[in-house]
Amino acid sequence: MHEETKAAVLHLLLDHKVVREVIDRLEMKLDEFERKGEISISFMLSFLNFAKKFLDKCHHGKEEKCFFPALEKLDASTETPIQVMKLEHVEMKNYLKEIEEKLNAYMNKEVGIEDVINPSRDLIGLIRSHFFKEENILFRIGVEIIPKDEDYKTVDCYENIEKELDHEKLLKEAEEIKKS
Ligand SMILES: [Fe+2]
Numbered sequence: 001m002h003e004e005t006k007a008a009v010l011h012l013l014l015d016h017k018v019v020r021e022v023i024d025r026l027e028m029k030l031d032e033f034e035r036k037g038e039i040s041i042s043f044m045l046s047f048l049n050f051a052k053k054f055l056d057k058c059h060h061g062k063e064e065k066c067f068f069p070a071l072e073k074l075d076a077s078t079e080t081p082i083q084v085m086k087l088e089h090v091e092m093k094n095y096l097k098e099i100e101e102k103l104n105a106y107m108n109k110e111v112g113i114e115d116v117i118n119p120s121r122d123l124i125g126l127i128r129s130h131f132f133k134e135e136n137i138l139f140r141i142g143v144e145i146i147p148k149d150e151d152y153k154t155v156d157c158y159e160n161i162e163k164e165l166d167h168e169k170l171l172k173e174a175e176e177i178k179k180s
C-alpha cells in the first residue's frame with residue numbers, strides 16, 4: 001500500500017485484520033469440531049454474535065454508507081466493483097443466517113455437524129476472497145483519489161457508525177474469541 005495510505009482506507013484495513021484473526025480462529029475450531037465429532041455451541045454463538053455486529057453491521061455499514069459513496073462520487077468507474085462487493089455483503093449476511101439456523105437445528109439434534117461446518121467454511125472462503133478484492137481494487141483506488149477533506153469526512157462517518165455499535169466492546173469480544 002501507498003506510503004501516505006489514507007485514514008479512511010487504514011481504518012477499513014484494521015477492521016479486516018480483526019476479522020481475519022477471528023476467522024482464522026474459527027477455522028481452527030471447525031477442524032477441532034470435525035476431529036471430536038462435536039460442535040462447541042458457545043463458541044459458535046460468540047462467533048455469530050460478533051460477526052453479525054462487527055462484520056455485517058459495523059464494517060459493511062462503514063463501507064456502504066461512507067467509503068463506497070465517497071469513491072463513487074470521485075470516480076464513476078468504481079460503480080461496478082462496488083455493486084459486486086455489495087452483493088457479496090448480502091451473501092455473507094445469508095451465510096450468517098444459514099449458520100445460525102443450522103446451529104439451532106443441531107442443538108435440536110435435527111442435523112449433523114457437517115451442516116454447521118460446511119456453511120461456516122464457505123463463509124470463511126468468501127470473506128478471504130472478498131477482502132483480497134477490496135484491498136487490491138477499491139482500497140488502492142481510494143488511496144489514489146480520495147482528497148484530504150473527503151478522507152476526514154469519511155472517517156467522521158465511520159466514527160458515527162462505530163459509536164452506535166459500541167466498537168470498543170466488539171474489539172474486546174474479538175480478543176475473547178481468539179483466546180477461546
Ligand atoms: Fe466489504
Ligand SMILES: [Fe+2]
Nearest residue numbers: 012059063134
Ligand atoms: Fe471490507
